[in-house]
Amino acid sequence: MIHDVLDRWTAESARELYGVDQWGAGLFQISTDGDLLVSPDPGRANDTINLKRLVDEISAEGTSTPILFRFSDVIRSRIEQLNKHFDRAIREAEYKGIYRGVYPIKVNQHSQVVQDVIDYGEPFxxxxxxxxKAELILAVALTRDPDALLICNGYKDAVYVDLALYAQKMGLNVHFVVEMPSEMRLILERAARMNIEPRLGFRAKLSSRGAGRWDSSTGDRSKFGLGTSELIAMFDQLKAEGKHGCLRMLHYHLGSQISDIRRIRVAVVEAACIYSGLVREGAPMGILNVGGGFAVDYDGSQSNSEGSCNYGGSEYAADIVEGIITVLDSEEIPHPTIVSESGRAITAHHAALVINVLDTKRLESRDLPADLPEDAPETLHSMTEVYRTVNSRNVQESFHDAVYYRDDIRNQFVHGDLTLxxxxxxxxxxxxxxxxxxxxLTQCDHVPDELQKLDATLSDHYFCNFSTFQxxxxxxxxxxxxxxxxxHRLNSEPTRPGVLADITCDSDGKLDKFPSLHDVKRYLMLHELDEEDYYLAVFLVGAYQETLGDMHNLLGDVNIVQVRIDESGAPAITRxxxxDTVSELLAYNEYDTSEMLARLxxxxxxxxxxxxxxxxxxxxCINAFRAGLDGYTYFEK
Ligand SMILES: Cc1ncc(COP(=O)(O)O)c(C=O)c1O
Structure with missing residues (x-):
């Protein structure tokens, strides 16, 4: 750990302890007085948001934690970076096509996020x-730029197809992703009625698998996409109807969070071969859509482990561009527009959940009596002996003995041989x-496997105001x-190992795994509570978390605050x-709150x-009930 020349704890030490440089993608810093700063633009170090100060201001105005902060500038910065990476890769490889990014709404469909993506994505x-269907309705209503792609994926009924076709008629750049003969049939029939030519794309089921948690998104047994024989059969069908001119795109999606760059490279080469095959079959094509999968380094280890990735944006873009060139140039096939559907990589960094610690609990540590009571049974004497004689040579044996005597004590108690x-x-x-x-153990060179989790077992519980499930x-x-x-308090050394427990009544409602360079850590070093509120933040939560969250224990959506840096470089709250209030959650679960109040x-x-x-x-009593109904579902001061 970095300490200053006098071996004191500094903000730098905190930066190292929490791995900020590893997972932060240059977006987070620590001030010399120990506050966490958000710097949305790695290039503009002075434009920062002091998160603690913001929380204090907002709390003073009555908005309490948990609060989900959205940093709009981070979305801007991520979109700019992604486009820069592809532009550079295209320039350097002398690629003749262009890059077009597409945001998959499902990754975070909240209106502030989608609107930010549209606004900041406009120049690109x-x-x-x-x-x-719901996402399509949203996309059709919000799309302003007629050149921006609108990729229509997923299951499509007649209403979905008609809406997409009308959008195309109105001038939007609609492309259907097709992965079943029945949906191709439906699209062609509805398009014929409207007298337009739909733009189609086949979703390929690649044999190269993604690797990682979502690797079943492709491969032979994947639920998505067309194998080559289905793909050719569907192309023949199009051709037989004289509609092969509609086939403009090849799409594939390896799965989300592809942690190993080699998979991306192998997949794009296979996809480029299929693309070239379709061109040679007579399809006009024009777009190669590589789907999502650009991963986020949650644990900062820059490895191919599930929570990380062994590549950055420039390597990602370069590998895709080069992979396509290698295949298509040898076949003299024109370079297509490259489309990617990055969701996680664009939104994960923009949101942080700030939670307050309500209380802490330590494991029993009452003082031991100088001597055992006279009537103490033999087992207590044996346990005392173990305690007295632990040393580095017998540490593992002492552990076994302690567990043995603890179990013996519990057994004797349930058989009535020991008092409470x-x-x-x-x-x-x-x-x-x-x-x-x-x-x-801290003085031992080697810690036996079974003792490695002891520090986690001994860590404090920090009870925090949030729900894991939400x-x-x-x-x-x-x-x-x-x-x-x-x-905050990052300029003073955290001295307590802790795990975080949420306020749900569920033993799974906790955070007890934390990123670390070499392995997952089972505890987090935290400060002792003092009389001030103590705030923690969970970072990189902008992708998938909000939309997948549920209302376990009737804990609802948290307060959201959207922040943007204004022209003067100062943070401004934009939304x-x-x-959710308690009554909103009850109503959502079909309770009639007026009737409940009348009953009370x-x-x-x-x-x-x-x-x-x-x-x-x-x-x-009635007032308390009313206040409860109107209040936040989380702990309120
Ligand atoms: C078809 C498709 N495109 C894009 C994405 C977004 O992937 P990611 O968030 O990894 O960029 C997904 C999500 O799994 C997807 O199913």
């Missing part, structure tokens, strides 16, 4: 990808022994790690969206008339 003719007080003393002794073992569903569903750190009023009236509540108490 950035388009949208819709995967459902004796069991409590035994458990206290056990935890003291484990702590001693842990401290001895705000970070992938941590629960997929074991995904997100970077987490305090947003606030209030989180009846009940309080009855309680009043029978003397269980006086008039004031009865009114207070």
């Amino acid at each position: 003719c950035f388009g949208l990808e819709a995967g459902t 007080r004796q069991r409590a003393l035994g458990e206290n002794l056990f935890w003291h022994t484990i702590r001693k073992i842990q401290s001895v 705000s970070l569903p992938d941590t629960w569903a997929l074991g995904q790690v997100f970077p987490v750190m305090p947003i 606030r969206v209030k989180g 009023e009846d009940a309080t009236a009855r309680a009043s008339s029978s003397g269980k509540l006086n008039v004031d108490e009865s009114q207070d």
Whole structure:
């Protein structure tokens, strides 16, 4: 850890501890006075947002944590970077085609995000990808640039197809992704009625698999796409109807979060071969759509592990461009427009969830008595002996003995051979022994496997105001790690190892895996609570998390604050969206809150008339119920 010349903890030490440079993509810094800064433009270091100060200001105005912050400038910066990478790769390889980005709405369909993508994407003719009817409706309504692509993916009924075709008639750059004969039939029939030629793209099922969590998005048994024999059969069908001129695009999607660049390279070469095959069959083509998959380095390890990636934007773009050139130049086939559908890489960095710590809990650490009571049973004496004799030579054996005696104590207790007080003393002794073992381990060269998780077991619980299921569903569903750190006090050394527990009544509602360069860490170093509020932020949560979140325990959407840096370089709040109220969540679950209130009023009236509540108490009860209904679903101060 970097300390200053006097070996003191500095903001630099915090930067290293939390791996900010590794996962932050240059977007986050720490001020010398220990606050976390968001710098949306890596090139403009002075344009920063002090997150803690912002939280203080917003809280003073009545918006409480948990708050999801959206940094619009980060979306701008990510779109600019992606386009720059492709432009450079195209220039350097003397590629004759162009690049066009498309944003898949499903990655984060919140209006502020989609609007930011459209606004900041305009100079780059950035388009949208819709995967459902609802997303298509949104895309048609919001698209302004007639040249920006509108890629129509997913299952398509007649209403979907008609809307897309009308959009094409009105001048939008609509392309259908087709992956089943039945949908091709439907599109051709509806288009014939409207007297237009649809622009079609085949979704290929590549044999090169993605690798990683979503690798089943392609490969022979994938649920998506057309194998080569289906693809040729469908092309023959088009040709037989004289409609092969409609085939303009080849599309594939390897899966999200492709962590290994080699997979991307291998896949694009295979796709380029299929593209060239279709051109030689007589299709006009023109677009090679490489789908999504450009990964985010959540753990900062720059490796091909699931939460990371072993490449950056410039290598990603260069490999795609070069892969296509290699195949098509040898066949003398014109270079197509390259389309990518990056969602995660554009939106993940723009959002951070700020949560407040409500309380902490440490493992039992009551002082041990100088001597055991006279009536202490033999097991307690044995446990005391283990505690007394732990050293670096017997550390593993001591651990086994401690666990053995702890279990023995519990057994004796349930058989009525130990009193509650004796069991409590035994458990206290056990935890003291484990702590001693842990401290001895810090001096050992080798830590046996079974003892490696002891530090996590001994860490404190930091109870935090959020719901894993609502705000970070992938941590629960997929074991995904997100970077987490305090947003202030970073110039003082955090001394407590902690795991984060949310406010749901679910033992899965916790964060106990944190990014680390070499492995996942089972705890996070945190500060002791003082009289001030203590805030942490979970970063890189802008992709997929909000839309997949659910209302477990009736905890709803969190407050959202959208921030932009204004012309003077200062942060300006451009939008606030209030989180769900309790009554909104109840109504969503089909409760009639007026009826509930009426019932409570009846009940309080009855309680009043029978003397269980006086008039004031009865009114207070109704007021508390009303305040609860109108309030935030999270803990309020
Ligand atoms: C067809 C398609 N395109 C693009 C994406 C976005 O992928 P990513 O977020 O990895 O860029 C997805 C998501 O899995 C997808 O299914």
